[in-house]
Amino acid sequence: MQLLKDRILRDGKVFPGNVLKVDSFLNHQMDVSLFCEIGKEFHRRFAEDEVTKILTIESSGIGIACLAAMYFGVPVVFAKKNKTKNIAGDVFTSRVESFTHGRIYDIIVSKEFLHKEDKVLLIDDFLANGSALLGLASLVKDAGATLVGAGIVIEKGFQTGGSLVRGTGLRVESLATVASMEDGTVQFS
Amino acid sequence: MQLLKDRILRDGKVFPGNVLKVDSFLNHQMDVSLFCEIGKEFHRRFAEDEVTKILTIESSGIGIACLAAMYFGVPVVFAKKNKTKNIAGDVFTSRVESFTHGRIYDIIVSKEFLHKEDKVLLIDDFLANGSALLGLASLVKDAGATLVGAGIVIEKGFQTGGSLVRGTGLRVESLATVASMEDGTVQFS
Numbered sequence: 001m002q003l004l005k006d007r008i009l010r011d012g013k014v015f016p017g018n019v020l021k022v023d024s025f026l027n028h029q030m031d032v033s034l035f036c037e038i039g040k041e042f043h044r045r046f047a048e049d050e051v052t053k054i055l056t057i058e059s060s061g062i063g064i065a066c067l068a069a070m071y072f073g074v075p076v077v078f079a080k081k082n083k084t085k086n087i088a089g090d091v092f093t094s095r096v097e098s099f100t101h102g103r104i105y106d107i108i109v110s111k112e113f114l115h116k117e118d119k120v121l122l123i124d125d126f127l128a129n130g131s132a133l134l135g136l137a138s139l140v141k142d143a144g145a146t147l148v149g150a151g152i153v154i155e156k157g158f159q160t161g162g163s164l165v166r167g168t169g170l171r172v173e174s175l176a177t178v179a180s181m182e183d184g185t186v187q188f189s
Numbered sequence: 190m191q192l193l194k195d196r197i198l199r200d201g202k203v204f205p206g207n208v209l210k211v212d213s214f215l216n217h218q219m220d221v222s223l224f225c226e227i228g229k230e231f232h233r234r235f236a237e238d239e240v241t242k243i244l245t246i247e248s249s250g251i252g253i254a255c256l257a258a259m260y261f262g263v264p265v266v267f268a269k270k271n272k273t274k275n276i277a278g279d280v281f282t283s284r285v286e287s288f289t290h291g292r293i294y295d296i297i298v299s300k301e302f303l304h305k306e307d308k309v310l311l312i313d314d315f316l317a318n319g320s321a322l323l324g325l326a327s328l329v330k331d332a333g334a335t336l337v338g339a340g341i342v343i344e345k346g347f348q349t350g351g352s353l354v355r356g357t358g359l360r361v362e363s364l365a366t367v368a369s370m371e372d373g374t375v376q377f378s
Contacts, residue, residue: 029302030251030265032258058248062219063255063265069221076219076252113218 001041001175005188008176014184027060027125039068042151045173049148051121057132065123079107092142096135109139116144127152130161157189190230190364194377197365203373216249216314228257231340234362238337240310246321254312268296281331285324298328305333316341319350346378
């Protein structure tokens with residue numbers, strides 16, 4: 001998606017440790033007009049898949065998932081990272097290792113909101129080590145629902161997540177795949 | 190906002206400890222078509238205020254803020270609850286006590302994304318003890334920006350937050366104000 005790649009080249013910043021900082025438009029400040037274009041593009045790619053629900057993970061997936069959901073005409077469910085007072089009863093749960101935060105945590109979704117009749121599209125901002133996507137996929141599997149695929153805004157193609165996730169048979173559509181960030185310069189695949 | 194009140198009466202669930210569970214449409218599963226109507230209503234109420242930025246707090250404010258931002262044509266910034274690897278440099282910070290999670294945490298916004306020229310609208314899903322709104326307002330004040338007001342989806346009118354926040358001079362627009370939840374029945378003001 002050229003609009004997105006141009007934006008990454010213009011406003012993305014590369015930091016040591018293969019960190020691509022896109023927080024001026026994607027995951028701290030959010031350019032909602034860009035999110036609309038991203039949502040349209042995900043819809044174009046998954047238009048034939050009869051998606052009934054979009055599943056994402058807090059926090060930075062939520063905005064993108066909501067704008068995409070507008071084009072699909074379906075609700076969004078976001079997996080939560082901590083058990084709160086407000087989630088009672090039965091939940092699907094899975095374990096995720098965050099690349100950004102450098103820690104392991106449980107994600108949960110209430111069983112009320114994933115059913116075996118659902119056709120679920122996963123959406124997230126980044127695909128790096130693949131742990132978040134595999135965790136979300138596991139929740140969908142536990143629900144007995146159909147997993148349609150995953151829409152990713154930025155895939156770090158030089159990390160193992162993409163091949164790991166695709167190796168499970170999951171269709172992954174990434175709008176921008178970063179091949180390398182050597183010398184602070186972003187190169188796309 | 191009648192559409193919202195009807196939805197709360199239909200799908201909201203009251204739990205002990207004054208917990209109003211609306212996670213089937215607002216803060217776990219998210220009804221994006223309802224969020225569009227909520228966004229339009231916030232825009233109608235703040236249309237004259239030349240808003241340049243919407244500020245919310247992760248996680249459940251993000252979806253609502255993004256849909257509202259579409260009608261305002263402005264970006265969203267969300268305050269983060271934990272310092273991550275990806276936030277480097279200077280941040281505005283404030284302390285918040287969560288009613289839902291029953292804990293105290295710091296919220297942060299990068300100084301890059303709040304400027305003194307900004308006219309900021311705060312958006313959140315709930316107003317209960319007012320701590321989150323006061324924390325967000327403090328970030329805006331620290332940036333020297335103009336605080337236009339706050340748009341709240343559900344205000345718990347029987348808690349102290351509303352009068353506390355309005356007492357600081359902040360304009361608060363709540364789309365549904367719950368007067369009581371006695372015997373498990375929601376009554377609006």
